[in-house]
Amino acid sequence: MAKRPTIHDVAAVAGVSRGTVSRVLNDDRYVSPAAHAAVKRAIAETGYVLNRAARSLVTQRTGSVVMVLSEPQERLFEDPNYSVLLRTATRRLAERDISLVMMIAGNDGDRDRVVRYLRGGHADGVFLVSTHAGDRLVDALVDIGVAAVAQGAVIGRENVIPYAAADDREGARQMTRYLVERGRRRIATITGPLDTPGGALRLEGFADILGRKASRRLIEHGDYTQLGGESAMARLLERAPDIDAVFVASDLMAAGALAALRAAGRRVPEDVAVGGFDDSAVALTTHPPLTTIRQPLERVAEETVRLLLALIDGAEHVEPVILPTDLIVREST
Amino acid sequence: MAKRPTIHDVAAVAGVSRGTVSRVLNDDRYVSPAAHAAVKRAIAETGYVLNRAARSLVTQRTGSVVMVLSEPQERLFEDPNYSVLLRTATRRLAERDISLVMMIAGNDGDRDRVVRYLRGGHADGVFLVSTHAGDRLVDALVDIGVAAVAQGAVIGRENVIPYAAADDREGARQMTRYLVERGRRRIATITGPLDTPGGALRLEGFADILGRKASRRLIEHGDYTQLGGESAMARLLERAPDIDAVFVASDLMAAGALAALRAAGRRVPEDVAVGGFDDSAVALTTHPPLTTIRQPLERVAEETVRLLLALIDGAEHVEPVILPTDLIVREST
DNA sequence: TTTCAGTCTGTGAACGTTCACAGATGCTTC
DNA sequence: GAAGCATCTGTGAACGTTCACAGACTGAAA
Numbered sequence: 015m016a017k018r019p020t021i022h023d024v025a026a027v028a029g030v031s032r033g034t035v036s037r038v039l040n041d042d043r044y045v046s047p048a049a050h051a052a053v054k055r056a057i058a059e060t061g062y063v064l065n066r067a068a069r070s071l072v073t074q075r076t077g078s079v080v081m082v083l084s085e086p087q088e089r090l091f092e093d094p095n096y097s098v099l100l101r102t103a104t105r106r107l108a109e110r111d112i113s114l115v116m117m118i119a120g121n122d123g124d125r126d127r128v129v130r131y132l133r134g135g136h137a138d139g140v141f142l143v144s145t146h147a148g149d150r151l152v153d154a155l156v157d158i159g160v161a162a163v164a165q166g167a168v169i170g171r172e173n174v175i176p177y178a179a180a181d182d183r184e185g186a187r188q189m190t191r192y193l194v195e196r197g198r199r200r201i202a203t204i205t206g207p208l209d210t211p212g213g214a215l216r217l218e219g220f221a222d223i224l225g226r227k228a229s230r231r232l233i234e235h236g237d238y239t240q241l242g243g244e245s246a247m248a249r250l251l252e253r254a255p256d257i258d259a260v261f262v263a264s265d266l267m268a269a270g271a272l273a274a275l276r277a278a279g280r281r282v283p284e285d286v287a288v289g290g291f292d293d294s295a296v297a298l299t300t301h302p303p304l305t306t307i308r309q310p311l312e313r314v315a316e317e318t319v320r321l322l323l324a325l326i327d328g329a330e331h332v333e334p335v336i337l338p339t340d341l342i343v344r345e346s347t
Numbered sequence: 348m349a350k351r352p353t354i355h356d357v358a359a360v361a362g363v364s365r366g367t368v369s370r371v372l373n374d375d376r377y378v379s380p381a382a383h384a385a386v387k388r389a390i391a392e393t394g395y396v397l398n399r400a401a402r403s404l405v406t407q408r409t410g411s412v413v414m415v416l417s418e419p420q421e422r423l424f425e426d427p428n429y430s431v432l433l434r435t436a437t438r439r440l441a442e443r444d445i446s447l448v449m450m451i452a453g454n455d456g457d458r459d460r461v462v463r464y465l466r467g468g469h470a471d472g473v474f475l476v477s478t479h480a481g482d483r484l485v486d487a488l489v490d491i492g493v494a495a496v497a498q499g500a501v502i503g504r505e506n507v508i509p510y511a512a513a514d515d516r517e518g519a520r521q522m523t524r525y526l527v528e529r530g531r532r533r534i535a536t537i538t539g540p541l542d543t544p545g546g547a548l549r550l551e552g553f554a555d556i557l558g559r560k561a562s563r564r565l566i567e568h569g570d571y572t573q574l575g576g577e578s579a580m581a582r583l584l585e586r587a588p589d590i591d592a593v594f595v596a597s598d599l600m601a602a603g604a605l606a607a608l609r610a611a612g613r614r615v616p617e618d619v620a621v622g623g624f625d626d627s628a629v630a631l632t633t634h635p636p637l638t639t640i641r642q643p644l645e646r647v648a649e650e651t652v653r654l655l656l657a658l659i660d661g662a663e664h665v666e667p668v669i670l671p672t673d674l675i676v677r678e679s680t
Numbered sequence: 681t682t683t684c685a686g687t688c689t690g691t692g693a694a695c696g697t698t699c700a701c702a703g704a705t706g707c708t709t710c
Numbered sequence: 711g712a713a714g715c716a717t718c719t720g721t722g723a724a725c726g727t728t729c730a731c732a733g734a735c736t737g738a739a740a
Contacts, residue, residue, distance in 0.1 A: 018468060020726055031690045036728060044688050063467035067403035068726035071695045076400070078448070083434070096430055101416070104449045108460060113469075115411070116437045116447045127441060134396035135351060136446075240631060269632035276634070298573055299602035301609070301634040353696055364720045369698060377718050401696035404725045683740075694729085704719080710712090 019060040028056035039064060078113045079139040079322060082128055084149060085120040095294060095311055096143070099165060102315035103141060110323065112138070119151055129154045139326045141318065142168065142175065147209035161325035165318045167211045167334070176325070178317035178335040180309035182212055185339035186219025189261050189289045189307055192341055194223065198259035198287055202232040204246045204271060206263045212238075216263045216291060232257065236267045243267025247274035258286055259347070265290040265297045268304055272346070287347040293340075302345035310337045352393040361389035372397060411446045412472040412655060415461055417482060418453040428627060428644055429476070432498060435648035436474060443656065445471070452484055462487045472655045475501065475508065480542035494658035498651045500544045500667070509658070511650035511668040513642035515545055518672035519552025522594050522622045522640055525674055527556065531592035531620055535565040537579045537604060539596045545571075549596045549624060565590065569600045576600025580607035591619055592680070598623040598630045601637055605679070620680040626673075635678035643670050 021039075025032045030049050037045050038053040045053075056062070070076050081103065083096070104114045115137060119125045128151065132140065139161035145152060147169035155162045156174055164177040193201050203220045206213035213235075221228040234250050236242035243262060247270065250257060262268035268290035272282060280286045282302060290297055293308035317335040324332050354372075358365045363382050370378050371386040378386075389395070403409050414436065416429070437447045448470060452458045461484065465473065472494035478485065480502035488495045489507055497510040526534050536553045539546030546568075554561040567583050569575035576595060580603065583590060595601035601623035605615060613619045615635060623630055626641035650668040657665050 022726080032727085033690055033729090034688085037689090040728080044686090046688060049688080061466070063463055065404070065467065065726050066469055067400045067409070068695090069728070070400035071398070071404055071697085071726080072728045074695085081449075085434075100433075100449065101418075101451060104451050108450070108457070113464075114449045116414075116433065116449060117441070118434060118437050124441070130396055131446075133394070134398065136399055240628070266628070266632070272634075295573070295599070296629065296632050299599070299629050299632050301605075355696080365697085366699090366720055367718085370719090373698080377716090379718060382718080398696050401725090402698070404696080404727085405698045407725085681740100684738090685736105686738100687734100687736075689732105689734080691732090692730095695727085697725085699724085700722095702719100702721085704717100706715105706717080708713100708715080710714100 018065075019062045020065070021062070023060055024053065024056045024062045027060055028052040074135065076136060076138055077111060078115050078137050079107065079141055079326075080115045080117050080128070080131065080137045081141040081143060082117050082119050082145070082151070083143050084145045084151070085118060095292065095309075098311045099143060099315045102312050103319050106316055106319040112323075114141075119149075125151050125154075129158070132158050132160050139163075139322045141165070141322055144210070145175075146207070161322060163318050163322045163325065163332075165314060169209060169211060169214060172334070176321050176332045176334055178314050178321060178337065179211060180311070180314055180339050181336050182215035182339075183219040183222070185291065185307040185309070186216040186261065186263075187222050188339065188341045189291070189305075190220050190223040192305075192343075193259045193261065193287060193289060193347065196259075196287065196347060200232070200254065200257045201227070201259040201261065202234070202250050202254060202257045203228075204234050204236045204243055204250070204260060204262045204267055206236060206238050206267075208235065210238075212263060212291075216261075220261055236263070236270075238264050238267060240266050240270040240273075243270025244274045245270075247271035248278070251275075251278050251280075259289070260286060261289045261291075263291050265292045265294045265300075265304055265306055268306070268346075269296055269300050272300055283345065283347050289347055293342050297342075297344070300346070305344045305347040306342050308340040308342050310339070313337055351398075352395045353398070354395070356393050357386065357389045357395045360393055361385040407468065409469055409471055410444060411448050411470050412440065412474055412659075413448045413450050413461070413464065413470045414474040414476060415450050415452050415478070415484070416476050417478045417484070418451060428625065428642075431644045432476060432648045435645050436652050439649055439652040445656075447474075452482075458484050458487075462491070465491050465493050472496070472659045474498070474651065474655055477543070478508075479540070494655060496651050496655040496658065496665075498647060502542060502544060502547060505667070509654050509665045509667055511647050511654060511670065512544060513644070513647055513672050514669045515548035515672075516552040516555070518624065518640040518642070519549040519594065519596075520556050521672065521674045522624070522638075523553050523556040525638075525676075526592045526594065526620060526622060526680065529592075529620065529680060533565070533587065533590040534560075534592040534594065535567070535583050535587060535590045536561075537567050537569045537576055537583070537593060537595045537600055539569060539571050539600075541568070543571075545596060545624070549594075553594055569596070569603075571597050571600060573599050573603040573606075576603025577607045578603075580604035581611070584608075584611050584613075592622070593619060594622045594624075596624050598625045598627045598633075598637055598639055601639070601679075602629055602633050605633055616678065616680050622680055626675050630675075630677070633679070638677045638680040639675050641673040641675050643672070646670055 025035045142164035164175045166179045205217045234246040236246040290304040290306035293306045297304040297306045358368045475497035497508045499512045538550045567579040569579040623637040623639035626639045630637040630639045
């Protein structure tokens with residue numbers, strides 16, 4: 015349990031001064047090759063590892079960013095997409111030696127904690143996930159002036175918080191266009207909550223293709239849960255029994271819709287075609303497997319990280335990134 | 348962009364010394380009510396928030412713990428259980444003002460990064476997730492002497508790394524017993540990888556009930572993926588066409604097994620009963636919905652955090668915690 | 681030869697806390 | 711009235727870095 019070696023110890027072993035060691039550590043210019051080598055050797059010999067707290071104290075940088083999970087409903091519970099996001103972001107940040115701190119913003123108490131944390135300068139940046147319209151956390155972030163990006167647009171704050179996202183609108187168009195091309199005539203949709211980009215934009219894409227045919231009667235709203243999808247489908251069937259296709263804004267809700275259709279005695283895809291969105295693991299476990307829209311989630315995460323790093327590095331302004339989606343045809347259509 | 352207020356500013360406003368403010372901040376004994384109130388008021392007035400880096404520098408504590416995701420295969424991708432774990436752990440730790448830093452240990456490079464991070468004293472504790480037998484990270488942790496716990500036993504290191512887990516073995520017994528009671532005679536199993544506790548212990552529980560009847564022919568191994576479950580089921584059917592039930596060690600693999608059974612023309616549950624494990628979201632999306640074993644994941648996470656906090660607070664030794672599971676009967680059996 | 685720019689190094693001060701100590705005050709007890 | 715204890719407060723030093731500055735050395739240009 016010997017004391018951890020400090021920069022002084024390294025300096026002593028290398029036969030140089032503290033300043034030179036610091037310069038090596040920070041890749042500063044003006045270090046002679048000899049000194050550089052000696053320091054490297056001394057670091058290896060002593061097993062030195064930098065004390066971030068001490069560095070942070072003087073640089074006012076922390077080398078960490080916060081990922082804030084806003085948690086409307088219990089989405090987090092069920093959505094495997096978070097894992098991809100988390101994993102990719104952690105990886106990319108680690109490459110820059112930046113660590114990812116998790117925080118949850120479920121209620122106002124949580125949100126205050128996040129704000130306090132950031133106001134205290136405990137992180138260099140913020141990575142928002144599934145933040146919904148009107149979240150007052152967003153304004154607090156702007157007020158604090160901390161670098162912030164979001165995965166998926168924050169509705170109403172698109173120009174304030176840069177983001178990367180899949181092209182929800184075009185994805186919905188792809189699916190709707192496909193259903194039309196397959197000869198479906200009465201096409202309904204089950205949307206996500208309209209204060210989320212996935213809710214609003216996928217509905218817009220749907221309407222883009224169908225125009226006047228996208229009547230109110232053929233639109234139902236879900237909450238991204240399987241149960242929500244199931245009851246939305248039931249309501250649709252009651253209101254418009256003659257529908258022959260439905261575009262559901264998430265795979266999980268689509269799984270619920272399949273259950274409702276089965277309960278109503280409709281065959282999929284013969285009587286009703288079902289299209290999902292996400293291409294999550296669920297799309298393969300249902301029977302029949304879901305035709306769906308694949309989002310390039312990994313790339314979304316990477317781009318979001320890239321935007322955040324740019325902001326942290328001092329960029330004044332960065333442009334949102336929108337990435338293309340793919341139609342994945344399986345047996346539900 | 349005024350400078351952030353420090354403890355000195357608070358002291359000045361409150362009309363006390365730096366030491367007294369520090370005492371209030373740390374709930375020390377021996378602070379007069381008057382001083383306490385004045386400091387509280389000054390903190391509110393100045394908007395002061397503590398600088399953790401400075402504190403950390405002198406206390407040698409960081410106020411953070413690392414969650415290390417070991418990533419054999421692509422489990423993380425598909426397993427929604429991680430979300431529950433992450434969410435619960437983050438919450439519980441936040442209550443103690445400890446923040447959760449994510450790290451991935453997928454390859455040796457990652458592992459070195461984790462080791463270096465911990466050796467540098469950048470975290471007060473470690474929370475291992477899905478670490479598999481023989482992971483050399485575990486020995487490094489012991490060597491460093493950092494407080495460490497695991498979610499789920501680390502096979503071969505049960506006595507070194509305390510853990511909380513669901514009672515995998517008894518859960519498997521519950522399911523197997525149930526299948527026997529339902530009159531099934533030829534019961535097979537699809538296990539997880541045997542270097543994970545869920546793989547080894549669930550197989551043991553299965554064998555506990557069936558005794559000699561648990562013959563090699565009726566045991567197949569999967570990798571916790573849906574595809575793995577599907578091909579394992581196909582192999583089982585080929586080897587033992589007369590099986591009338593199968594206990595699958597995870598819901599996701601069970602979804603794959605259902606697909607294989609359907610492809611082979613077997614009806615579920617009439618011809619073959621299928622039991623899963625986890626009670627994850629998948630269990631409800633399959634057709635028919637899965638009979639499965641529910642793990643108290645939230646409590647597992649809470650207990651794991653509790654163990655970790657105890658170790659951080661200086662406990663010499665803590666006992667592993669094993670929590671009971673529940674049989675959830677649905678339509679697949 | 682002098683000047684200058686470029687390269688390299690060492691040093692004091694600062695970052696914002698906590699800790700240990702010393703000292704002051706008030707209350708009890710003899 | 712002195713001694714002793716508990717309560718409360720202020721202060722210097724320390725934690726391990728980075729930063730800005732000053733100074734030494736080198737080689738090229740004037």
